[in-house]
Amino acid sequence: xxxxxxxxxxxxxxxxxxxxxxxxxxxxxxxxxxxxxxxxxxxxxxxxxxxxxxxxxxxxxxxxxxxxxxxxxxxx
Numbered sequence: 001x002x003x004x005x006x007x008x009x010x011x012x013x014x015x016x017x018x019x020x021x022x023x024x025x026x027x028x029x030x031x032x033x034x035x036x037x038x039x040x041x042x043x044x045x046x047x048x049x050x051x052x053x054x055x056x057x058x059x060x061x062x063x064x065x066x067x068x069x070x071x072x073x074x075x076x
Contacts, residue, residue, distance in 0.1 A: 006064065013060045017053040024049020 003009075028045025032038050062068035 009060075009064050013057055013064070016060065017057050020053035020056065021046065021049040024052070 004012075024045035024047070025042060026045070028042035031041035031045070035041070059068070
C-alpha cells in the first residue's frame, strides 16, 4: 500500500495533537473526581497530553517533510 497524500497525513497529525490533549484532560478530570483533588490531575493530564502530542507530532512531521525515514515494516 502506498503513502497517503500529504494533506491527509497533515490532517491526521492535527487529529493526533487534538486527541492527545483532550485524552489527557479527560483522564485528569476522571482521576480528580476519584481522589477529590480538583485541579492537580487535570493539569498533569494536560501536561502529559501536550508532551505526547509534541513529541509524536514532531516525529510524524519529520517523516512527512522527508527529514526522517519512515519506519520499515518487516515482511517476514
